[in-house]
Amino acid sequence: MVHIAPGHGPEDFELGMEFGIEAFCPVDENGKFSQEAGEKFAGMNARKSNADIVQYLRTKGLIFYDHTLEHRYGHCWRCDSPIIYRTTSQWFLKITQIKELMLEEIDKVRWTPDWAGSSREYDWAVNARDWCISRQRYWGIPLPVWKCQCGEMKVIGSVAELKGADGFRDGMELHRPWIDAVTLKCEKCSGRMKRVPDVLDVWFDSGVSSWAQLGFPGSRKELDRWWPAKWITEAHDQTRGWFYSQLAAGCIGFERAPYESVLMHGWILDPQGQPMSKSRGNVIEPAEVIGEHGADALRFYMMKANAPWEDIAFQHEGVKNARRTLNVFWNVCNFATTYMSIDHFDPASVEFAALQSSLRVEDRWLISRSERLKNEVAKHIESFELHKACRALEEFILEDLSRWYVRLIRDRMWREEGDMDKIAAYRVLHDSLMSLSKLMAPFCPHITEEVYQSLDGSKGSIHMQDWPAPDLTKADDRLEGSMSLVKEIVEIVTRERQSRGVKLRWPLKRLAIKAKTRETLDSLRSLEAVLSSQANIKSVEFVNPDEDWKDMILNVIPNPMAIGKVYRQWSSKIAILLKSRPACQIKESIEKGEYSLGIEGQMIKIEPNMVSFTTSLPPDVTSVPFSEGEVYVDFQMTPDIEAEGFARDLIRRIQQMRKDMDLDVEEFITAKVRASAKLIEFFKVWRDHIMKETRAKDITFTHEPGGESVVNWEVEGEEIEVGVTSLHTKESVGQFSVIPGLSRNGALGLVEAGYKSPADLRSLPEEKIAEIKGVSKTDARKITHYVHKTGLGAELSCPECGSLIKEGSETCPSCGKSLVAKGGSMPRDKLIPFLLRVPRMNRVKAEMLYDAGFDSIEKLEAASKDEIRQVKGIGAKTAEKIIAYVHAGGFKNPVKCEKCGASIPPDALTCQSCGVEAPSEIVEEGEVEEEAEVITAEDYKLEPSFTYLIKEDKAERSYGFFVKALAEGLSGFCVTRNYPLKIKAKHNIGDTPVIWLSNVGKENTLRPKDLEKLSVSLEQFITAAEPGKGSIVLLDGLEYLITNNNFLTVLRFVQSLRDQIAIKNAILLMALNPSTLEPHELNLLEKEVDVTM
RNA sequence: GGGCCCAUAGCUUAGCCUGGUUGGAGCGCCCGGCUGAUAACCGGGAGGUCAGGAGUCCAAAUCUCCUUGGGCCCA
Structure with missing residues (x-):
């Protein structure tokens, strides 16, 4: 059984037409049954009468089955009430006749995304029915059809055709109600033709918009120039809307689509992914978002969030994030323009070609990245993948510019004016920011305009500039590749630092890189400076692919089986001795054919089969693989490194104090510091640097640091008390402001040079003044003129503040002091x-x-x-x-x-x-430091076979012992870091041999790394001692050995030396400054000696 | 009822077209760093049954089908 109502729905109607069933429609415009529905139901609401009808049929016995079916039903989009379809007489465009053409045209248009055309629009067109263009409304374009009672119809195509019609006036309003008063004379029956009262479907207006906006058919001029449209864009709800109505109208009027390409974009949904609507109350007002985060942030977020054709579930966080990216962009530009304007940098005055030789690798890298960005952004925009364009921009801003390039060039920004290295960076940064701004301009029109104006702006608005064309000849794959390796390695170092708790401020001793290929190694080598500065590493070593890192530690493993077979009772002792000797020395000797040990007066030969060798990482070294090889990070602390680390920490604290004191960046200070003796020594080494970095005119080390601000800091477990006092140079600069036309730099230069007021300059000739840093020749002339020629009070200065005052003044204009009592x-x-x-x-x-x-x-x-x-x-x-x-x-x-x-x-x-x-x-009254009581040579007797560790800053006591021992007839041997002639001159040691630890490579010198040779020399000396005559060794320079090797290596050397001393009844003195070692290292060392004093 | 699109970490998402090292980001969270871009900035860590199910394949987030849920347009 089939239910069909051809008078109430298009499908039913068409089926009815096909089978000759009448389109029976017994419902009137008010939704009530008409007379046709029969007396019983006429006048009843068609929807509300359902129950009555069922009841009526039941009483008639005509109901077969009665049930409720759930199905979807059309509702009014506006008031949401159910709709009743009625069959009425309407006007149609016969779309079915041009369907084939429309399908062909859809195929010719470039759709983005592809499926918008090939699937959606195509599907819609295939199923398209004739287009009903008439509407029974009041507002709208009147249907231009006039009809006579006789049935004759006339379609009006232009205003001209209405001329002469009854009720028509030139320039009259052509909408309802006026147009309805215009009547035509019927050419057939001479009756009055009246306009059909309908108006056109609004989509018809949209359909003709492509040419209507160009004034066609009134004029062809603009149409020929602009039509068809290159590109249109609307959201996906317009498949049957604007995309379709234009297509249909175009195919009817011009037999083609009125557009060449279409971007079908998505919707902005609410944060939960629901469409925004007033009735739902989930509308987010753009004005509010713009007010909070800015228009560019909103635009940038929406552009980058996802593909244009996808819906966005709007997220406030996303806008906030976009704003942060733009803020970084702004910061970078601000950073650039700040320095550039200080130096009056004018990119136009610097020929790029002239800079070629000044470009650093990182500059070439940024150029390469910039050119690639231009290429990428253009490509994405052309394919309408605007999100990808924006993401590329964002990546460039954050990764390339902010996190890398700006960091790399920071130091260069503080160079002197005119420094080519700095100018190169300026130029590269400037060019890059210029093209970046242009690339961003379509997405962020406001911020880019602002940036453009501050960078150049000489050519008007950024939006009037040419699109930056990429020059891929400047793109360098290899460089970009190795730079990303450097970044990777820097990240590895940062990570390792973190896991070991070593701050970035503390330099690391060294980094060794072993790469898989020589090419990689070479390209990394060219970026060594970048690497060491960014990872804060003192030295970088490169290890060839086929080699081992030279500092890998060779370990000797005694083979007890083989040793035991030959030297039964000594076997374990031999093993211990072997382990205490430098393995490389053993290996070398064995390879040469012979290696012997002295045990209990016996020389014992070690055969190759008695030992094997392995390598291991040196202590404090971590090895981490990276994508092209392996890196070794050396975390060993040396006094040098510690000193630098603490110095940098002190700088940081003083900077913090400056900030807390609200000091101007250009203000000078003095600082007073209290810290442990060890730290003071460190700070003294770095004094100049610390002063430079903190703009301190003086730093003193005292027990009671006073000052405007005093803070107790704790750094790495050490207490540091710092007092900072501002020198108020800003005020002094003010003193010089009385000189007409003096530049700010000039005034600052004078203050920095120590001048407090113009009076100080009286005795200086103009040339000398011009020599002062920061003072230009013009400044010097102005100063001289003011000081000497102005005459007014040129000879007077205020006794209070020193500034120049006019003769006859009663008070000083600067400090206000009364001058009456001259x-x-x-x-x-x-x-x-x-x-x-x-x-x-x-x-x-x-x-x-x-x-x-x-x-x-x-x-x-x-x-x-x-x-x-x-x-x-x-x-x-x-x-x-x-x-x-x-x-x-x-x-x-x-x-x-x-x-x-x-x-x-x-x-x-x-x-x-x-x-x-x-x-x-x-x-000055100096403080006399009290000295602690110490054991000296006078009252102490050294014992043979003993090893002594003497803790002292300078090896005075040690030499005392040594000299005394010599006087007592012992034969001596001195190893020292000090120049031998000095030692001989200072201490009365006669012909005693002195070995100088130094890298100069002269006679009687030993390289500090060459512990083997030192060990051999000492062994020779000890064994060669005359029987009955004791011998003594002074080792002064342990610190130096440790810095050049590493602690454990030196410790092993000491252990081995001590054994020899003990066996041969000799005496070993070791001088050491205890503050150069870590406490645990000192402990280890002390355990190896017999007496510490 | 039909067509199209979508589903990946708590949230927003990249990757899917053209199957192949360990599924990438950002926010948020936890832990650090930096402090001359500073109402900023940088790093690390934890966090995933790629909606569910079946299939194809040596191999599936990726291709196919089904189910569920969401969106658009229609009926």
């Missing part, structure tokens, strides 16, 4: 520093002078020698010196530092740029 007293602590610069002067004398009334420079200048002599505590000679100093202008003129040449103001005790003491005799 030549009046200066504060004690202001004048004392001036005085202390006088030769023979000390604090006590200075104070006495001050107390005696010489309390200003003027008074001192005016005083005679005799007057000064009157002061208690000042002798004739001192008075003489003071007068001489005054006459030489010592209180007025700065002097040149003997070391660095910088100018030292007359009241400064040390040179502010290099820290050297000012060139005059400064006598």
Whole structure:
């Protein structure tokens, strides 16, 4: 049995047509049954009467089966009420007639994604029915069909055709209701033709939009130029919408599709993946997102989130993330422009060709990456894979620029102006940012415009620039490949550091790289600088593919079976001795044919079958495989490394304090540091560096560090107390601002050179001023002019702050001090520093002078020698010196530092740029350090067969013992790090042989790495000693041996040496500075000696 | 009821067309680093039955079919 209602649905209607069943439609426009439904139901709501109808049929006995079926039913999209289909008379476009053409055209169009055309649109067109274009509405384009009562119809094609019609006026409104008043005369029956009241389906408007917007058919001009459209884009709901209506209209009007390619994009769904709608209440307002994260961030997120044709479940996090990427981009640009503008860098003034020789590998690498990016982005945009374009951009910004290139060039940014190395980096970075901005411009129009304007902007808007064309000849696969290996290795080192708890600030001793191929090794070699700087490694070694790393430790394994067979009772002793000797020495000797050991006075020969050898990693070395081989990371700590690590840590803490004190980056400071003696030694080595990095004019090491800010830090278990005081140079810079036209750099240069006010410059000729760093020639001229020519108060300076003041001024314009009492007293602590610069002067004398009334420079200048002599505590000679100093202008003129040449103001005790003491005799009350009681040679008797470890900074005591032993008739042997002639001169050791540990390679020197040779020499000396006459060995330079080898190797050497000493009744003295060893190392060493003192 | 698309870590996703080392990222989480890009930045770790099921194949996240769930367009 079939249910069919040809009057109520298209399928049923078509089936009815096919089988000749009438389209019976007994429902009126209000959804009520009409008279046709019969008297009983007429006027009833068609949907609500279902139960009545069933009941009626049942009473008539016409019901066979009564059941409820669940099925989908069409509802109004707007009010959601069920719809009733009615058959009515409508106007149609006969699509079925052009279906074949449409299918062909769909095939010709380029669809993105492919299935949007080949599957979706095609499927829709195949099933397309004739297009009903009439609507029974009021608003809309009136259907241009006029109909006469006689049945005659006329379709109007243009306004011109309406001319002369009744009710028509030129320029009249052509919509309802006015158009309905226009009537035509029927050409057939002379009756009035009236317009059909329908309007057109709105999709018909959309369908003709491609040419309607070009003014066609009014004019062909624009149509010929622009039509068909190159590209259109809409979401996937437009398969039957705009894509279709345009296609149908185009095929009817022009027999072709009005577009060449289509991008069918997705929807933005809510975070749960549901479409946004007002009724659901899940709409996210773009304006709010833009307000929070910015328009570019929203755009960039939506572009990169997924393919354009896929729906996006909108995520706030995603926008936030995009914003972070853009922020990094912004930071990089900011970083670049900050430095570039400081140096007034103008890319146009630098010929790229001229930079070729200054380019570093990392520069070439970035160029290569940039060119590849251009290529990639263009490719992705052309295939509409905008997400891929954006991801490539993001990757470049984060990985290549921010995480790598900027890090690599940071150091270069602080070079002096005009440094080619820096300019090369500027240029490469600038070019790269320019093309990056252009590539990003379509996605992030605002930020890129801003960046472009700050980078150049000379050519108007970024959006008017040419698209950057890639130059793949500058792309270098090999370089990019080896750079990514370097990155990989840096990551390995970072990871290993982390697992061992070694901070990046602490340098590592070395890294060895063994590569699978020589090519890889060579290309890595060219990036050595990058590698060592980024991984903070002191030295990098390269190991050829077919070789072992030379520092792999050779271990000797005694074969007890073979040894036991020959030397039964000594077998275990031999094994122990063998293990305590350097394995390489054993191996070498055995390979030469013979190796012997001395045991209990016997020489024992070791045969090759008695030992075997293995290699193992040196202590503190980790080996990690990487994609092209293996790396060995050496974590051994040496005093050098420790010193550098602590120095860097100190720098870091001082920087933190500067930051906490809100100091300007250009401000100078002085620092005072309290720390353990060991650390102070370290800091002294790095003093200059620490001062440079922290912009400190002075660093002193004291027990009570005071200052504006004092902080106790703990670094690697060590306590460090740091006091930082700002020098307030910013204020001093202000002093120079009275000079008209002086540049900021110039003012800063003057301050840095130690000048406090313009008055300080009075005695300097213009050429000298121009020599001051940062002061340009123009600056110098302005300064000279101001100081000498302005006349106004040129000779006066404020006694309080030293700045120039006009004659007649009652107060100082800089510090506000009253100037009425001219030549009046200066504060004690202001004048004392001036005085202390006088030769023979000390604090006590200075104070006495001050107390005696010489309390200003003027008074001192005016005083005679005799007057000064009157002061208690000042002798004739001192008075003489003071007068001489005054006459030489010592209180007025700065002097040149003997070391660095910088100018030292007359009241400064040390040179502010290099820290050297000012060139005059400064006598300060020094603290006398108490010395702990120590055992010295005078009251101690050394025992034969003993090994002594003598802990001391300098080997004084050790030499004391040694010299005493020599005097007692022992034959001596000295191994030292010190130059032998010095040793001989300093200590009375006569002809005693001295071996110098050094790499110079002269006679009587030994390379510190050559422990074997040292061991042999010592063995020879001990065994060669005359019977009955004792022998003594002084080993001074253990630290040096340890730094050049590693601790365990040296320890083994000591063990072996000690055995020899014991056997031969000799004495061994080892001098050592205990702070150069780790505590556990010291323990190990102490265990190997008989006496520590 | 029909056509098309989608499903991978807590979340957002790459990889699928053209099957093949150990399924990559980002966010979040946990742990570190850095501090002259700093209302930033960098590294490491944990976290996966590739929706479920069947098939093809030496081999399946990937190809085929089915099921389930979601989206779009229609009916």
